[in-house]
Amino acid sequence: xxxxxxxxxxxxxxxxxxxxxxxxxxxxxxxxxxxxxxxxxxxxxxxxxxxxxxxxxxxxxxxxxxxxxxxxxxxxxxxxxxxxxxxxxxxxxxxxxxxxxxxxxxxxxxxxxxxxxxxxxxxxxxxxxxxxxxxxxxxxxxxxxxxxxxxxxxxxxxxxxxxxxxxxxxxxxxxxxxxxxxxxxxxxxxxxxxxxxxxxxxxxxxxxxxxxxxxxxxxxxxxxxxxxxxxxxxxxxxxxxxxxxxxxxxxxxxxxxxxxxxxxxxxxxxxxxxxxxxxxxxxxxxxxxxxxxxxxxxxxxxxxxxxxxxxxxxxxxxxxxxxxxxxxxxxxxxxxxxxxxxxxxxxxxxxxxxxxxxxxxxxxxxxxxxxxxxxxxxxxxxxxxxxxxxxxxxxxxxxxxxxxxxxxxxxxxxxxxxxxxxxxxxxxxxxxxxxxxxxxxxxxxxxxxxxxxxxxxxxxxxxxxxxxxxxxxxxxxxxxxxxxxxxxxxxxxxxxxxxxxxxxxxxx
Amino acid sequence: xxxxxxxxxxxxxxxxxxxxxxxxxxxxxxxxxxxxxxxxxxxxxxxxxxxxxxxxxxxxxxxxxxxxxxxxxxxxxxxxxxxxxxxxxxxxxxxxxxxxxxxxxxxxxxxxxxxxxxxxxxxxxxxxxxxxxxxxxxxxxxxxxxxxxxxxxxxxxxxxxxxxxxxxxxxxxxxxxxxxxxxxxxxxxxxxxxxxxxxxxxxxxxxxxxxxxxxxxxxxxxxxxxxxxxxxxxxxxxxxxxxxxxxxxxxxxxxxxxxxxxxxxxxxxxxxxxxxxxxxxxxxxxxxxxxxxxxxxxxxxxxxxxxxxxxxxxxxxxxxxxxxxxxxxxxxxxxxxxxxxxxxxxxxxxxxxxxxxxxxxxxxxxxxxxxxxxxxxxxxxxxxxxxxxxxxxxxxxxxxxxxxxxxxxxxxxxxxxxxxxxxxxxxxxxxxxxxxxxxxxxxxxxxxxxxxxxxxxxxx
Numbered sequence: 006x007x008x009x010x011x012x013x014x015x016x017x018x019x020x021x022x023x024x025x026x027x028x029x030x031x032x033x034x035x036x037x038x039x040x041x042x043x044x045x046x047x048x049x050x051x052x053x054x055x056x057x058x059x060x061x062x063x064x065x066x067x068x069x070x071x072x073x074x075x076x077x078x079x080x081x082x083x084x085x086x087x088x089x090x091x092x093x094x095x096x097x098x099x100x101x102x103x104x105x106x107x108x109x110x111x112x113x114x115x116x117x118x119x120x121x122x123x124x125x126x127x128x129x130x131x132x133x134x135x136x137x138x139x140x141x142x143x144x145x146x147x148x149x150x151x152x153x154x155x156x157x158x159x160x161x162x163x164x165x166x167x168x169x170x171x172x173x174x175x176x177x178x179x180x181x182x183x184x185x186x187x188x189x190x191x192x193x194x195x196x197x198x199x200x201x202x203x204x205x206x207x208x209x210x211x212x213x214x215x216x217x218x219x220x221x222x223x224x225x226x227x228x229x230x231x232x233x234x235x236x237x238x239x240x241x242x243x244x245x246x247x248x249x250x251x252x253x254x255x256x257x258x259x260x261x262x263x264x265x266x267x268x269x270x271x272x273x274x275x276x277x278x279x280x281x282x283x284x285x286x287x288x289x290x291x292x293x294x295x296x297x298x299x300x301x302x303x304x305x306x307x308x309x310x311x312x313x314x315x316x317x318x319x320x321x322x323x324x325x326x327x328x329x330x331x332x333x334x335x336x337x338x339x340x341x342x343x344x345x346x347x348x349x350x351x352x353x354x355x356x357x358x359x360x361x362x363x364x365x366x367x368x369x370x371x372x373x374x375x376x377x378x379x380x381x382x383x384x385x386x387x388x389x390x391x392x393x394x395x396x397x398x399x400x401x402x403x404x405x406x407x408x409x410x411x412x413x414x415x416x417x418x419x420x421x422x423x424x425x426x427x428x429x430x431x432x433x434x435x436x437x438x439x440x441x442x443x444x445x446x447x448x449x450x451x452x453x454x455x456x457x458x459x460x461x462x463x464x465x466x467x468x469x470x471x472x473x474x475x476x477x478x479x480x481x482x483x484x485x486x487x488x489x490x491x492x493x494x495x496x497x498x499x500x501x502x503x504x505x506x507x508x509x510x511x512x513x
Numbered sequence: 514x515x516x517x518x519x520x521x522x523x524x525x526x527x528x529x530x531x532x533x534x535x536x537x538x539x540x541x542x543x544x545x546x547x548x549x550x551x552x553x554x555x556x557x558x559x560x561x562x563x564x565x566x567x568x569x570x571x572x573x574x575x576x577x578x579x580x581x582x583x584x585x586x587x588x589x590x591x592x593x594x595x596x597x598x599x600x601x602x603x604x605x606x607x608x609x610x611x612x613x614x615x616x617x618x619x620x621x622x623x624x625x626x627x628x629x630x631x632x633x634x635x636x637x638x639x640x641x642x643x644x645x646x647x648x649x650x651x652x653x654x655x656x657x658x659x660x661x662x663x664x665x666x667x668x669x670x671x672x673x674x675x676x677x678x679x680x681x682x683x684x685x686x687x688x689x690x691x692x693x694x695x696x697x698x699x700x701x702x703x704x705x706x707x708x709x710x711x712x713x714x715x716x717x718x719x720x721x722x723x724x725x726x727x728x729x730x731x732x733x734x735x736x737x738x739x740x741x742x743x744x745x746x747x748x749x750x751x752x753x754x755x756x757x758x759x760x761x762x763x764x765x766x767x768x769x770x771x772x773x774x775x776x777x778x779x780x781x782x783x784x785x786x787x788x789x790x791x792x793x794x795x796x797x798x799x800x801x802x803x804x805x806x807x808x809x810x811x812x813x814x815x816x817x818x819x820x821x822x823x824x825x826x827x828x829x830x831x832x833x834x835x836x837x838x839x840x841x842x843x844x845x846x847x848x849x850x851x852x853x854x855x856x857x858x859x860x861x862x863x864x865x866x867x868x869x870x871x872x873x874x875x876x877x878x879x880x881x882x883x884x885x886x887x888x889x890x891x892x893x894x895x896x897x898x899x900x901x902x903x904x905x906x907x908x909x910x911x912x913x914x915x916x917x918x919x920x921x922x923x924x925x926x927x928x929x930x931x932x933x934x935x936x937x938x939x940x941x942x943x944x945x946x947x948x949x950x951x952x953x954x955x956x957x958x959x960x961x962x963x964x965x966x967x968x969x970x971x972x973x
Contacts, residue, residue: 006598007583008605009562016559038621038652040536043564045917055924055969058917061898064530066653070625081531088898100558101621104589131558132586401566474722505726505944509821 011363011383013313013338013401018099019044020139021127022060024147024230025095027177027206032059032091034081036074036102036109039064051404052178061085065101074107082116082124092211093123093147100131123211125150137229137313138341140177144206145233148214152241155215162216169268169275170200172220172244175231176207181316181400182414183207189413190226193251196284197264197277205234218242222267224260226250226415228314229339245270251415252319253423254291255326257284284417291420294428295327303431304329309373311336311358311366311380312399316414318349320379320398323423325353330427333373334358336366363387377430382406392437394430462488464499471501486511523878523888525865530894533917534839534863535568535933536561537650537660538618542569543937544664545578547718550746552612553579554602556630557620578610584622591626596633603641612643614747616664619649644747646671656863658765658840658936661718665742666768669716669777672742672753708735710758710804714751714779716742716769717762719941726942727762727787734801734808742769753777760800762787762941765841767869783869785876788842789849790818790946795876818943822853825950828957830854832910835903838862838895839915839932844870846913846935847889848877849949856886858907861895905973911956926968928956 018035022044025033035041045058063074063081082094096113113126128146129139155161171194176187187207194201202220203213223238223246225231235246245267251260258281265277285292294300308330310321317337324330336358337346343359350357358369367387370378378388378395382403388395397406398414413419464472475483490507491499538561541553555561562581569577582602587593603615619630634645648667650660715727715738728738740751753759755778761770764786773779784799785792794815801808819826834850836843838861847857867874881888892900897918904912904927912922912929919929934952939945 006556006588006593006602007581007585008602009581009583010577011566012559012562015563018560019563037560038536039530039532039656040534040538040564040652041560042533042917043536043567045533046915047567049917049920053920055921057901057921061531065621066530070653100560101625104622104625131560132589135559471722471725501725501729505729509818509944509947 013361013363013381013383015136015401016100017129017131017134017136017139018097018127020134020136020141021095021097021129021143023136023177023179024140024143024206025093025097025127026059027208028093028147029208029210030059030091031093031095031211032061032085032089033095033097034078034085035060035062035097035099036078036107037062037065037097037099038101039066041099041101047179051402051407053407059089059091060097065105070105074112078107078109078112079116079119082112083119086116086120086122086124091122093125094120095143095147096124096126098127098129098131103131123150123154135341137339140230141233144175144231145237147211148205148217148234149237151211151214152217152238160215162218164219165221166200166202166219168198168200169222169271169273170202170220171264172202172217172223172238173204174223174225174234174246175227175229176204177230178207179400180227180230181313181398181402181406182408182412185408185411185413186226186415186419188411189416189418190224190251192418193261193416196280197261198275199264199268218244220244221271221273222246222264224264226315228318228342228345250315250319252316252419253323253327254285254289254417254420256319256322257281257416257420289417289420291327291424294424295329299428300328303427305331306377306431307331307333307373307375309334309336309370309375309378309380309384310354310398311338311378311384313337314339314342314346314349316399317379318346320423321350321353324379324427328427331355333375334369336360336369377427379427379430394433394437396426396430398426462491462497462499465501468499468501468504471504483508523874524890525867525893526890527893528896528899530896532838532861532863532895532897532900533915535657535915536564536652537655537657537663538565538620539568539657540650540660540664541565541579541616541618542577544616544661544718544743547720548614548743548745548747550613550748551578551616552606552610552614553616553618554582554606555579555618555620556582556584556599556623556628557618558584558622561620561622578612580606589622589626595628596637599633600637600640603637603643603645607641607643614644614646616646616648616667618660618664619647619651621651621653624649624651624653644671656839656841658763658842659768659864661763662766662768665716665718665766666772668743668750669753669769669772672750672777675752675754706735707732707737708804708806710736710806711756712739712754713737713758713760713782713800713804714740714742714753714773715760715762716773717766718743719762720939721745723939723941723945726944730793730797730942731800733810734797734806736800736804736806742773753779756780758782758803760784760796761869762796763842764845764870764873767866770869783872785848785873786845787941788845789852789949790815790822790943791852791880792845792849792873792876793941793943793946795872799872814943818946822947822950825947825954826853828954828961829950832856832957833858833907834911834913834953835900835907835909836860836862837897837900837912837914837918837932838892840936842932842935842940843913844873844877844891846949848873848880849946850953851877851880851884851886851889853950854884855911857889858887858909859892859900859903860889861892861900863894865891865893911953913953924969925973926971928960930956 025031042062048054048058063078109126113124116124127143176183223235225235225248238244247263249260251257261277310317314337321332321335332354334356335350335354338361363383378384379398381399385395487507545553630647634647638645646667648664650663757779759773759779760782774781782803785795787793787796794811833856843860843862847860913932922929940949
């Protein structure tokens with residue numbers, strides 16, 4: 006048992022659902038108790054999805070506990086198959102079904118006999134994997150299933166496309182800025198004259214999987230999701246992959262050079278050097294920003310970085326190599342892949358922290374007192390408490406991180422976004438500091454000003470207590486309205502009754 | 514379920530139970546704020562934690578007095594000793610927070626692995642010196658607000674049985690609050706303002722301002738509230754003696770009501786719930802009638818409130834509202850909205866206790882009769898998929914639904930209001946009637962303002 010207040014990565018089934026719901030016309034059926042379908046809320050709220058989330062639950066209730074699911078799961082799969090005709094139904098186990106140890110595979114077998122679409126059981130154990138690992142596994146599982154299916158039917162695409170082409174692997178719903186990254190990568194590939202053969206899973210149909218083999222190579226932009234699939238495709242279809250995250254000027258160039266090397270190996274002579282130069286100098290403002298005096302002022306400033314492997318590692322390198330900032334601590338919550346992270350940030354920071362305990366990272370922050378933090382929403386709140394500016398660079402995230410405006414983190418436009426993020430974090434912090442030094446804002450305690458400075462009214466103790474229960478931001482208004490009400494009626498003492506009567510009268 | 518319902522014209526049905534709602538463990542979110550000296554420990558898995566973390570939003574960053582006891586593989590396979598593990602965590606909580614009570618929330622997982630929380634608690638309570646309350650608020654058995662019901666039912670057992678006179682006074686924080694800072698003679702004079710009636714204890718967790726408000730409403734009728742379950746602090750739980758009268762303020766408290774009746778030998782006042790001015794008046798009237806008190810000025814009071822609501826009533830009159838059902842407030846809210854002039858084709862509800870909600874159901878039927886609108890169809894354990902088909906067909910003016918369906922419905926040009934907001938807003942009593950309509954009319958007012966904006970492309 007572990008005392009936990011906060012978790013960075015969600016439970017396994019969330020990962021499976023993220024993959025399944027990223028595909029088009031794939032439906033997930035969770036084997037779970039009532040209330041576990043919180044994923045639907047996140048899709049609807051965080052992502053502002055317009056469509057009903059293709060996830061339903063085969064409810065585990067008291068009866069199921071006593072007698073087993075029996076026909077229930079099969080019926081639910083068959084029913085969904087009939088109602089919505091999905092290409093694939095993914096039966097998704099949860100922590101509850103992990104311990105019930107029902108033979109879900111058997112349900113899937115039986116449902117397959119009746120369903121027109123395909124049915125799969127997600128192979129993830131709640132107690133062994135987290136959200137990210139499960140997502141990586143599920144994507145691999147689905148791709149493998151359809152590659153094998155196509156191979157059996159002799160439908161597997163074997164011929165490469167005429168021109169160089171790529172599969173972009175690992176774009177998912179609820180991924181940090183995935184939507185924007187995806188557009189940016191498509192733009193990058195167009196610039197490099199590489200055709201995008203497929204993007205999976207986001208927006209793909211499962212039937213597209215049989216054509217993955219047409220691509221000359223795979224691009225896996227994020228460390229956490231897609232590597233298992235890329236490895237499988239390399240081993241089985243001989244498709245090489247690039248797994249360098251094109252985040253920051255230097256890493257984007259490295260990613261493009263790696264792509265160049267792979268294309269060259271396949272007998273396609275191409276040289277992207279002049280493209281890289283042009284983009285770095287004229288499209289991205291990041292190189293110029295780094296040389297400008299703005300950035301000079303950031304030299305040696307202390308920063309803490311914390312997030313998932315991809316973003317925390319890339320951010321650390323950007324801050325150090327591209328902006329001259331001093332990263333005192335770089336950390337990741339991807340404990341299962343900690344060695345990779347250590348290797349990536351080696352030499353770029355004073356200290357590495359591999360932990361999923363938010364208290365631990367919070368303690369480090371207050372001890373190190375950095376000038377800025379780059380982390381998740383949790384670090385943002387730690388930062389708020391300790392009055393340190395913070396830029397959010399990784400999930401877990403809130404709705405404000407699903408921005409409607411174009412905000413990629415990858416590619417050349419991504420470098421501009423990151424430069425803004427970093428610069429705004431630091432200058433805001435500095436501005437605040439300067440205000441402190443020169444006497445600060447004059448906006449403190451406005452609530453009491455001018456409302457009842459020379460009031461002829463008295464508040465009884467209990468009414469005062471009641472007033473103090475009103476949230477601060479409307480307290481002034483409530484006080485004003487109540488006093489106005491009292492004055493209008495020539496009441497001189499404000500009691501609880503008067504307060505409520507006033508509330509009823511003004512209807513607020 | 515009961516004989517009394519046989520004559521009812523209300524149409525009850527039950528579907529598959531495949532609907533979206535919050536997990537009942539969400540009750541910790543409002544209960545830890547209500548009971549100020551408590552600490553809630555949810556004994557479950559990452560799934561539970563993930564839900565709470567996301568559902569509680571920014572509250573999670575406010576160092577809440579709640580935590581997960583996250584079960585690991587060793588706990589599931591009984592390689593670790595439950596008692597020792599819980600002891601370790603609770604000692605840590607005692608050290609860091611020093612609460613007056615630790616509430617263990619049992620989850621689906623503790624049910625399945627049959628962790629004997631009720632058995633472990635008294636032992637650990639003795640070892641630790643802090644009371645431990647066990648509530649099984651799990652998704653196998655309950656929906657959303659029923660979580661509070663399980664916690665309050667467990668707390669009902671912990672209310673002191675008999676108290677000395679002086680202690681009784683001290684144990685009544687509401688009375689203390691109202692009498693705060695007054696002279697003893699003054700207080701005694703006030704005591705005489707109350708009618709002579711047996712002690713009344715109200716149950717249901719409400720924000721403190723609403724508690725004060727309802728207490729004052731009863732005071733106006735000469736009725737004294739001896740205590741409230743739950744109180745602001747665990748140490749202030751009310752005295753409950755056999756023969757006391759109890760009355761619920763929320764429709765989802767049937768287990769608590771049962772516990773108070775059967776285990777504490779209280780008399781339950783079955784009344785409609787004080788939601789909306791009609792409900793508040795009916796609630797007060799029923800309590801008065803039980804104590805043989807002639808209610809004073811309620812008709813005028815209600816009329817006055819309705820008068821003040823007119824601007825909102827104009828917006829809803831003649832419009833239809835569909836409840837998908839997820840928090841058990843549905844019957845009361847529908848009854849109020851019908852009184853406001855709306856029609857209601859369907860009330861979805863997770864669980865329908867026809868006995869506990871009898872007065873409310875009768876009131877709903879009466880309201881429909883008086884307003885001349887058809888009786889709604891009450892669908893217990895609804896099936897969201899089927900409901901969406903019906904919504905598509907009926908095209909209601911307003912759908913009250915959980916957040917899983919709100920945005921997709923809006924994208925289909927169906928106005929929605931998230932049901933969850935009704936759980937957290939102040940909706941009880943005369944004073945707060947406006948807040949209910951403020952919520953219910955918000956989508957309508959928004960749409961009126963967006964008149965020139967194109968609708969979403971039609972998908973249905």
